[in-house]
Amino acid sequence: MNGITGRMGYRQHLLRSILAIRDDGGVALPNGDRLQVEPVLVGRNAEKLAKIAKDHAVADWTTDLSAALADDSASVYFDAQVTSGRKDAILAAMARGKHIFTEKPIAETVADGIELVEAAEAAGVTTGVVHDKLYLPGLLKLKRLIDSGFFGRILSVRGEFGYWVFEGDIIPAQRPSWNYRAEDGGGMVLDMFCHWNYVMENLFGRVEAVTAKAVTHIPERWDEQGNKYTATADDAAYGIFELEGGIIAQINSSWAVRVDRGELVEFQVDGTHGSAVAGLFGCRIQHRVRTPKPVWNPDLPTDQDFRAQWEQVPDNTEFTNGFRAQWEQFLTDLDAGRPHPYDLAAGVRGLQLVDAGLQSSNEGRRVEIQQFGGAA
CATH class of the missing domain: 3.40.50.720 (NAD(P)-binding Rossmann-like Domain)
Structure with a gap:
């Protein structure tokens, strides 16, 4: 090891x-x-x-x-x-x-x-x-829903990931400083697009094209010794991924965001028959027969508690560390x-998405992907 x-x-x-x-x-x-x-x-x-x-x-x-x-x-x-x-x-x-x-x-x-x-x-x-993320309780529950046909035809996926990583001047950073130096292998796209590739291809379908924007929101940080350094790596990435079967996935990844969601990562999946929001552990669902009928009215405050209208998938099996x-x-x-x-071929496909994401960000355009290897 x-x-x-x-x-x-x-x-x-x-x-x-x-x-x-x-x-x-x-x-x-x-x-x-x-x-x-x-x-x-x-x-x-x-x-x-x-x-x-x-x-x-x-x-x-x-x-x-x-x-x-x-x-x-x-x-x-x-x-x-x-x-x-x-x-x-x-x-x-x-x-x-x-x-x-x-x-x-x-x-x-x-x-x-x-x-x-x-x-x-x-x-x-x-x-x-x-x-590892495929073995999380929340995504295992989501996979069960997919396999059971709960969603009908899946239309879209929206993912939110990240939290505020302190700059290191007043409060020490909770991630190593090399993560924010491109010359040391840091960067949000390199770090997380490999994850998103295997999540998408094993749950929803392979990525056929990507439009992405990688940015460095925090230009200066402080390392473990308290020394100020220039952050040369991207600390956030915003991506639109076109998947086989016409599914559209949007995933925001950021080390410069404050969390207003149930977990540090959440994926909302919307289908013709139902929707789900899966995190690390939980997975909430709303079937078509339980879907409310909101009406847009900017003149009056809403009287609906939308989050209360979802049901939690039970922990009806034992989950181990992913x-x-x-x-x-x-x-x-x-x-x-x-x-x-x-296997390693799956790892290559993750790198292909990293390359396509960075190319899209640098060139400001949609990039198609011919993924390596056989069927997932």
Whole structure:
């Protein structure tokens, strides 16, 4: 596990996924057996690695990636380091026959992503890319609604994501400073369009065209040492996505917005027979037979509580941590010798949407996309 001293690598992938699986006795397989896991921690900071290993009873850690990859007992390589270091490390891991599970974006460019796909095919290894939002309770409920035909014909999707990330001068920023420097791999489009691509293609349909605007609302920020720096990366992105089947999706993503919604991300889906608003955990619905009939009247205050007219989808199943759920699916697929559905080719499609979004923003026009790989 490379890059687990970072926020996501440590909290979600190590603590809440791999160590949780280990401490529960492994992944339960369909035949009743259990597949146990034991991490090898890799990173650049020996002091941090040693502390994490001691705190969580992990026997093996190293700052030498080559040495870790030479260990034949570790069959999976996981990457959560900065994007700029990801491609070379994954290629090195595949050269040693390691199966790959990685954070996204999988590389800095589409060409680099395709190189990874081709290398994986040549090496004959199984690959997986983190698609954590598909495993969120709110989106799992939304998927259930879609599969049941609740919406009828889906017309549109509207997404709102983000919150106010403090500049760092008066109150410390709650995200790392590199996120706001393009030269270090930061940027809202690069960060979030990879997510939106897999959400859209797995729930509603593949993206066929995009019109986007990426902006830097906050031009100056303060880093972890209190030093002022110029924010060179976009901190907000506004996109219109045309999906197969004629569905139109609009998604606003911003680190410079104050939240006036139920959750930090919400997707409203409108169809001919019903609508839903899904967040991280909740999912509210309104069917056509329960749809009110508002009338526009600017002369009188409305007497309707519109939000009270929606119903909450119940938590009638047990939901686990989304990162852990995908780890368990990936490891189960690996054990069964079958491909993981969210592979490096899916990661390339995310990068294609990033490129198209930035091109649209820079050139001020709609950009069509010929997406890489077979059917999702």
